[in-house]
Amino acid sequence: MKKEDMVKLISAEGFEFVIDKDAAMVSQTIYNMLTSPGSFAETQHGEVTFPEISTTILEKICNGKETEFPIEPELTLELMMAANYLHT
């Protein structure tokens, strides 16, 4: 897959997740970040940093796009807030 078809999502701890751009664009928030006019770093490099979202949660969200997954009760609050923030 070509580089421009992928985006890099970076968690609060600095972990990077490289995922398919179309899959990431399901999130209205990411879509806005990557398509907004102007020279934002996000638009230029296809990279989005989420200082508020932990690695565990971001991993869940990235995986969740492909398959159904079990949600551990201890993660529900954080995950629901992240999902809410990302409009996914």
Add this chain to the structure above:
Amino acid sequence: MESELVRLCIEAACENRESVEKWRRQRRSLERLPSHLADALLRRLIHRRLLFPSLLEVFKHSVEKIDLRGENSVDAEWMAYLGAFRYLRSLNVADCHKVTGSALWPITGMTSLKELDLSRCMKVTDAGIRHIISISTLEKLYVSETGLTTNGVTLISSLKNLSLLDLGGLPVTDQALSSLQVLTELQYLDIWGSEVSNKGAAVLRKFSKLSFLNLSWTNVTKLPNLPSLKCLHMSNCTISSLLEGDGGKPPLKKLIFSGAKFENEAEALMHIETSFLSFLDASNSSIQRFCFLPSMEALKHLDLSWSTMGDDLVKHVACIGANLRNLNLSKTRVSSAGVGILAGHLPNLEILSLSYTPIDDVAVSYISMMPLLRVVDLSNTNVKGFIHQEGAEPDFFLSLKALESLNHLERLNLEQTHVRDAALKPLSSFQELRDLSLRSASLTDVSLHYLSSLPKLTNLSIHDAVLSNNGLYLFNPSATLKKMDLYGCWLLTEDAILSFCKKYPQTEVRHELVHNLPSNPNGSTSPSPSRLTSRTLLVNQKQGNISISPSFVDQRLKYNREELLALQYSSLSLAIPLDRGSTTSQLLMNQSSSMS
């Protein structure tokens, strides 16, 4: 709306007690929770019956809206926690019978609360209202059927921001109403069943923004002009004049006169602006001539059930038929000839009820001329399903076939009519039919067979029919069938019904012998048990009122004892052990109420 992932999270968070324990100590996250997520999470906890008073504490920084309607456990301890909710805008504890006047003390002086529903909290008294009046932000207050006295009502006058006040069923006197006239922001006032008379009604003029008023079951006979009024309830009142006086005519949209008596209907209604009126309920009223109807051209919903409407007057309905969506003529004298007068004048009608009228099959063909009909109720009429034609070959035709032209027909009620199996044959081609109700001792397996081909059938009710085990076995309904009600189909045995349930697990079957309804294993879509129970009870009470038809007995007399035993291969005993299988409390209730 919540996204799918948010929904899944809420579901996982409310799986059971253990899952709640996993997140309830995450204080920092809980404090940051956006209010709409907190509201949704709390709603789900209530729904799953996982909420208890001390768990409320974790929501005190986030929740804005809480609905605890009908939760019997809500008491002073719950209220103590709720009083600490800093951002709470709306609190609904209607029908929470343990909420007393003193239990309201903790919510004294709440600073964000705008809406409070205490309806039918019978232990809330004048002492309780003293706590409430400290919440000066209140805009909506529901205290209908509480323990308030006239004095308590008077105290409410200090809540100057009220735009909605529901005092239904309280002893509001003319004097008490007069003390409320300082509430100039009121838009909605409900004082049904109060002691208010014409003297008090004159005070209503002070509420210049009033758009909703319920005066049902009061002694008010003369209502002064209220220029902002849009919706008026005067059920069971004796009405002599309405909205007479200076000022502009109010833009009335909805009028409810159910059970009202008119001394002179033309005079009483002469001051009403009718051009905006879209809803009129004159059921069971004393209206005789209906000469005001022709001016109500915007009417969409018209209920004339139990009234003196008949073939002679139905022309008044026909002339305003263009906009009608919903017409209820049940329990009137309207016959097939009357329906004939209406036919062709109701191009937009979607819902029509003619139950308990003297109509017969001729009306059915007129009904087929109302192209947008979705719901048709022909129950308890003389409809037979066929019309004889002298000299023709064949000498009859099936009248229900005419309804085939109604492309939107979703619901049809033919209970307690004279239809027999053969008459139902045309139904098999009704492509949109979702709901069908039948009740007749003349119907057999043949009817069931016709219904197999209905592609969208969702709810089927066949009461008191002579359905056999074999007929049920051969019935092959559409996969859309969710509910099948077979009460009174006395030939069916428990085994036959259970094997049907097994074959069609998506269909909930109701019958005297069924006590093990298929239930959703993860319980995610089923409402909380307490609410479900009360609802099923209500349904059953309704069924209880309609006793077994006389023809039911005739049908049994048709067979002798030997034939009956031959028809049925197992006992017809009603004494079913209730502990068999995994019965839930709700099913037990269902069972016991249907048997009693």
